[in-house]
Amino acid sequence: MTGRTVRGGLPARRRLPAHGAVVVTGASSGLGRECALELESRGFHVLAGVRRSEDGEKLLAESLYGRLRPVPIDITDDASVRASAELAAREYGGLRGLVNNAGICVPGPLECVDSDQFRRQLDVNVVGHLGMVRAHLPLLRQSRGRVVNVTSGLGKAAVPFLGAYSAAQFAKEALSDALRRELAPTGVRVSIVAPGAILTPIWNKVSEAGDRVLSDAPPAVAELYRSAFGAFMEGNGQQALASRTTPEDFVRAVVRALTDVRPRTRYWVGADARSMGRWARLLPDALLDRRFSGITASVGAPDPVDRRQG
Numbered sequence: 555m556t557g558r559t560v561r562g563g564l565p566a567r568r569r570l571p572a573h574g575a576v577v578v579t580g581a582s583s584g585l586g587r588e589c590a591l592e593l594e595s596r597g598f599h600v601l602a603g604v605r606r607s608e609d610g611e612k613l614l615a616e617s618l619y620g621r622l623r624p625v626p627i628d629i630t631d632d633a634s635v636r637a638s639a640e641l642a643a644r645e646y647g648g649l650r651g652l653v654n655n656a657g658i659c660v661p662g663p664l665e666c667v668d669s670d671q672f673r674r675q676l677d678v679n680v681v682g683h684l685g686m687v688r689a690h691l692p693l694l695r696q697s698r699g700r701v702v703n704v705t706s707g708l709g710k711a712a713v714p715f716l717g718a719y720s721a722a723q724f725a726k727e728a729l730s731d732a733l734r735r736e737l738a739p740t741g742v743r744v745s746i747v748a749p750g751a752i753l754t755p756i757w758n759k760v761s762e763a764g765d766r767v768l769s770d771a772p773p774a775v776a777e778l779y780r781s782a783f784g785a786f787m788e789g790n791g792q793q794a795l796a797s798r799t800t801p802e803d804f805v806r807a808v809v810r811a812l813t814d815v816r817p818r819t820r821y822w823v824g825a826d827a828r829s830m831g832r833w834a835r836l837l838p839d840a841l842l843d844r845r846f847s848g849i850t851a852s853v854g855a856p857d858p859v860d861r862r863q864g
């Protein structure tokens with residue numbers, strides 16, 4: 555291939571310029587924060603969605619180019635979602651992209667995840683994102699802009715003890731596929747960015763949320779899973795610590811989804827996410843079940859370490 559290359563190793567001529575306004579949800583922390591700052595440095599005007607004003611102030615203090623603006627967005631609150639679209643129209647005259655990154659993870663054996671916890675998982679990771687898309691589509695249509703939906707390797711294969719999170723990611727994948735097909739005639743392109751494990755604050759939150767799910771479950775039910783779930787959560791944390799995938803890898807995929815002349819339908823980030831996608835596509839259910847069976851092997855067994863004692 556010929557042509558000057560840009561960061562990420564692709565020929566520059568296959569990229570659109572990084573200008574115009576982009577909304578990034580969940581910019582207070584982790585991947586969203588990295589993404590907001592890097593998109594700003596590349597030339598975009600960034601409307602960085604945060605829920606607390608102090609997070610916006612911190613982000614602003616780190617912004618170097620004067621193109622980042624913290625915006626109060628709780629994606630489960632229709633008024634703040636609408637206000638974000640109004641601000642983009644009023645102050646930036648339109649929108650080039652929407653990065654649906656905000657998310658939470660409710661872990662736990664499904665028998666222990668109560669309906670409120672399950673609704674919260676779907677409300678944030680699915681319903682909220684569709685609300686963001688609906689509110690910002692009129693602006694994206696005008697610019698033939700981009701929607702980037704952040705899912706996960708668990709959007710293709712459901713891992714035991716992360717069933718609620720997987721259900722939300724599967725749903726977000728389905729929304730992305732349907733939206734991509736519905737919006738194709740309008741020129742709005744929809745891509746999925748599916749990361750594997752990347753060390754961010756989400757992992758501490760997951761561990762705390764797991765403790766809560768188990769302590770809120772009926773004790774006899776929690777007892778059935780305590781040992782297997784505890785071991786799973788420990789292994790999960792180790793996996794994040796050992797992961798070689800970085801937030802920069804994630805951001806590169808988002809930049810590509812926003813600027814590739816012909817954006818892919820999906821950008822995997824990390825070997826683990828890619829493998830998960832491959833297993834889900836190629837392995838029959840029975841083999842996938844066997845692959846995950848170690849996680850649940852001790853369900854029903856007494857906990858060798860009483861984790862309630864800390």
Ligand SMILES: NC(=O)c1ccc[n+]([C@@H]2O[C@H](COP(=O)([O-])OP(=O)(O)OC[C@H]3O[C@@H](n4cnc5c(N)ncnc54)[C@H](OP(=O)(O)O)[C@@H]3O)[C@@H](O)[C@H]2O)c1
Nearest residue numbers: 580582583584585605628629655656657706751752754756
């Ligand atoms: N890190 C990984 O290993 C990994 C792997 C696969 C997929 N992902 C996905 O990547 C995305 C970012 O994850 P992360 O690791 O960066 O997690 P994180 O550090 O916990 O960040 C999550 C962000 O989402 C925001 N958020 C939560 N609920 C919200 C709501 N109702 N409205 C608006 N914002 C809300 C949080 O804001 P507050 O600070 O206000 O709570 C925070 O800014 C998530 O969608 C996650 O599922 C992450």
